[in-house]
Amino acid sequence: MAQRDGVFPDSKTLVDCVPAVDPGEIHDRFEREEIGSDLERFVHENFIIPEDPVTEVDASVASMEWYIDGLWDDLIRDPVGTRDGETIIPLPNRSVIPGGRFRESYYWDSYFVAEGLAVTDRIDLLDELAENFASLIDRFGFIPNGNRLYYTTRSNPPLYHRLLDLLAHRRGPEEVLEYLPALEREYGFWMDGADGLERGEAHRRVVGLEEGVLNRYWDDDARPRVESYREDVELAERADRGSESVYRDVRAACESGWDFSSRWFDGEGIETIRTTDIVPVDLNAFLYGMERSLAGWHEYDGDDERAADYRERAAERRRLVDRYCWDAEREFYFDYAWTDGERTDSRSLAAAVPLFTGMATQKQADAITETLEERFLRSGGLVTSLRYSGEQWDAPNGWAPLQWMAIVGLAGYGHEQLAQEIAGRWLDLNREVFDETGRMLEKYDVTGGRDEGGAGGGGEYPLQFGFGWTNGVALALPEFLY
Incomplete structure (x- = not known):
């Protein structure tokens, strides 16, 4: 009511x-x-009634970097307990929230936050984040989208392995072996139902294609999101299909982190959302990265048989992504609509994730680089997609995690010049907006950039400030590139 x-x-x-x-x-x-x-x-x-953290300062007396470093104290939360009737999930260690309406920790946000924490020598927090995730996997079998009970039917882009890689880089590889069982269990969550799956069938997050199994986003619930109940019910009333499928596809898009984007649509608006019909190139690139990480950790631990198994899984996934998501004529990665048997026509920064995880060939990376420079690069960085849909994960917005993954991926394939150009434009936009507002934003308009104020828009809630992953990437980029 x-x-x-x-x-x-x-x-x-x-x-x-x-x-x-x-x-x-x-x-x-x-x-x-x-x-x-x-x-x-x-x-x-x-x-x-919950309150949002205060995340605004007088920019005339603070540099952006000083502000971000001091803001950690407002975004770091002590070990979380719970009170009767509260939706928060208890955690054994400290965590970091994004800010604004996001008063709890989030899965994929935490990795990008961790990159910034590492730069500011808060390595102890990396340990605590890794332990929190292991605790969640132990209790739920996976890492929920966010640290709330209403998020426990879905996950988020699987980046726990990247957090462990970062921790290993800072602490040493022996420090992450205790988390290997948790990472394997998470992999099992994403691959549940893959054994014996027939082609043309799907089960939870796996899809049986003609030549093998790839993954999709999913949610185990098909009701309105309790955190967006009114919005979901109103959407289902406008759609021309069953409400349960609408709710499921909306929830699956939330698992993707891209909530919402025209890449999930079968038409002009969100009423046509069909996330579960899509095999996303970025999800499968993340899972390729997880398989490669698992192979590396098992090899380090002396289990050559398990290492070889994960290497084979990664090689097979790479082959299937090339078969279904790589368009040789357009020289770009596209999501695959498995229910239609064809690639979508949506060009988005999801195509940069195979570079981030090392799944692309050099030739593919060179082609992606050319497209990013010619079609995605704007005055403030890379635009999320080429479509103006009114949704927040489309043009004209740019997002810190997508800038980071594209920049890291480009540099990894020898395209340092473009990587530095993107980073410079993005950081300049961050800084100029901060100087004008005293805030770090959740997302930015990278197309009009500084002339239009730089604030991102669109989506089902107002622009948020803080902001965890923007802060993390802003600190990590200079160290990574320079």
Whole structure:
């Protein structure tokens, strides 16, 4: 009722509230009282409303780097407990939140945050993040999208192996071997149902194609998201198909991190979302990276047989991605619509992820580099896609994690000049927006860039500030490139 009536402008606020008294007592009060149109009063009297962290400073007295380093104290959270009726998931160690409406830690955000933490010598936090993820895998069998109970039916782009690689680089490879069982269990989560899967069939996150098995994004629930209940119900009412499939595809897009983007659409608007029909090139590149990491860790640990198995899995995945996602004529990676039996026509920065994970050949990387420079490069960095859909993971927006992966990938294939150009434009935009506003943004408009203020837009919630992964990438890029 409170979600449909819009008690809060942002639906997520309600499910992040903490009961002020015993939840049973709140239920009894609700049954006894005639709430009527006074629902907002009832909620405010019976729940503790969450507050957003303060993330704005006077930019005239602070450099961007100084601000980011000091902001960690506002974004780092002590070990999380829970109160009765609260949606937060307990964690054994400290974590880092993105900021704004995102008051809990998030899976793939945490990796990009970790890159910045490492630069500022907060290596102890890398250990704690790795332990938190291992704890979540132990309890849930995977790492949830975010540190809330309502996120426990889906994950996020699988980057735990990159966090462990970063930790190994800073601490030494022997420091991450204790996490190898957790990483293997996470891999099992993504590959659940792959054995014996027939072609043309799909099970959870695996899809049986004519020549083998690749992965898709999925959510084990097919109901409206409780954190965006009103938005999902209204969307399903506009769509011309069953509401359960709409809810599932919306949730699957949230697992992808690209919530939302025209790359998931079968038409002009979000009403045509079909995420579960898509074999995404970036997801399969991430899993290729996980397989390569698992091979490397097993080899280091002396288990040559397991190492060889994961190397074979990675080689097979690379072959299948080339078969289904690489377009030799257009010389670009595209997502594959497995239900249609053809590639989509959506060009996006997902095509840079195979460079980030080392899955592309040199020839493929050279072609991708040319396209990125000619079609994606703007005054403030790389644009997310070439389509203006009104969704936040499309033009004109640029996002820190996509800049980072593209830059690291380009440099890894010898294209340092373009990598430095992208980094310079992105950091200049970050700095100029900070100098004007005293804030680091969740996303930026990279097309008009500085002349238009640089603030990103679109999507189902207002622009957020803080911001964890923007901060991490802003600190990590100079060290990586220079």
